[in-house]
Amino acid sequence: MKGNKILIALLIVIAVGALIYVNINRSEGQEAINLMTWGGDFIPREIIDQFTEETGIKVNYKEVTSNEDMQSLLEANPDQYDLAVVTDYMVDILRQNGLLENLDKSKLPNIKNINPVYQGNYYDENNEYSIPYAISTSFLLVNPEAVAALGAQPITSYKDLWQSELKNSIVLIDWSVEIIGLVLKSLGYEYNETDPVKVSEAKERLFALKDNIVRFETNTPEDSLVNGEAVVGFMYSNQAVKGQAANNKLQPVFPEEGYPIYIDCWIMSKEAPNKDNAYQFLNFIMQPEIAAKIADITKFTTPNKAAEPYLPEDYRNNPMLNLPDEVAANTSFYIGVENVLEEYEHIYSEFKLR
């Protein structure tokens, strides 16, 4: 019993300590905004602190793990959140469900800094509901020397991945829609094709790629190239940037058939409790210097055209991060994933079991 009492006393001390710690860090009754999105440094705390310092508005940052979580939370509590950053397709869903505020541009003078290349997309044709924040793409990261050492032709397109010399040397992110999308592009079709003839053609082509794949890895595919296990990989831009930083022989290849783009956008809840503060925040982060700082910390492509002069040199000269407009023009979105997901998952699991 004595030991148990010690343990219980210890737990209570920890609980009280934690309570005091949290309450010290919290000040009540202040102007605030509630925003929600992915965590880590997706919206750098440095920037948030700077905003709070300049305006006195506190920012409550709720961290979530997926677009779908944000959708559920916004649907259940539209009056608890002011702002969220969601991916392109989710803007479309939220817009159709009537959850989004039509943004008042007169309160957002800095919106002029946003590159028109990343505006007016299918999820918000008239730029009424969303402001692009972070852009990423997927493409091939290649070790040209290792490809040549295997006796394969240099890689410039998806088609080159099917060379028999590349046996066991490709690493891919592990998601059915992306991988079948890659195969569809290599055949000259578009993403999320539903035509059964084209899909079965893609299926056959996908199965032919199996021998060349050494690993499926979604979180750290760049490591396979860094440690030499693979010579070419299909991955997200931030992963490719990390891979190149670890091994400068690795080069990005933007396949000529085109590649996917993901645009994470700010949206405002229709029932946002602190709309004016939220407008202030949005306008704040669209300042060129701030946008450049965010881009440098997060290693996502910034849609802020005016930020370019403020970007650090290594960022500005990196084509994976500072996407030239013509590279950006060859991208496409994954539209209507829900229509193909079941079919693609089925093909994909069959493919992985082979």
Place this chain on the structure above:
Amino acid sequence: MKSKTNRFGIFYLSLFFVILYLPILSVVLYSFNASPSTAKWTGFTLDWYRQLFRDRVIGEAFAISIQVAILTAIFSAVLGTAAAMVSLMVTTKMKQTIQRMMLLPLLVPEVALGVSLLIFFNALKLPFGHLTLVLSHSLFCVPYVYIMVLLRLQEIDRSIIESARDLGATKWQAFYTIILPLIMPSIVTSSLLAIAMSLDDVVISTYMSGPTSTTLPVHIFSMMRVGVTPKVNALCTLILVGTFFIIGLNQYISKISKNRGLSK
């Protein structure tokens, strides 16, 4: 013959533990790696630990997680013990019903539970934050306390309680002086389990935490979009050390109480 099987047994056991603990060991190892990538070992560093301790967000999330976990453990220990006591007193049929009802939250998929709790608490107009986190975590922690305490209760010789009552103890006195000390080890163990379960939860916490209370596991998972930094390896290592400490403490305590039981 006997030594041969022993050798095989030892071989199997060591293989089992190597496979079980190798991934955990690699986390510990990489928390000291100078390179941020796990592809290469480039040298020893304590930088990630320094960064970790400077990270205000992780500190806050950890404090919230610990608070929620301990409150959950206390709350579910009380509720679970009470439920176990009740099911000892009712008819067998009733007991079976209680048991099935208790197991239900463990069988429902977490996402479904999370969303339905979200709608439910919303209808009750409860503010999302610590309270909703503790209530929802208790939902899946109570069954563990219930099961472990009930098993212990069933082992108790009923005649002890009856004789206490014969000698003039009130129901409450009998509970407090006889039953509670006997079931205390189960309550403590299951509370520790509840702390672990609560600290572990991501899905339900995502839905239940309000705009200001992000728990540690949610914070880590939400980093996926930007990429997980080696700070997280350092954090995992510290959590591991903390877990071993709690397990050790638990064993030490049960050893003391066992010794004490023998000396009596």
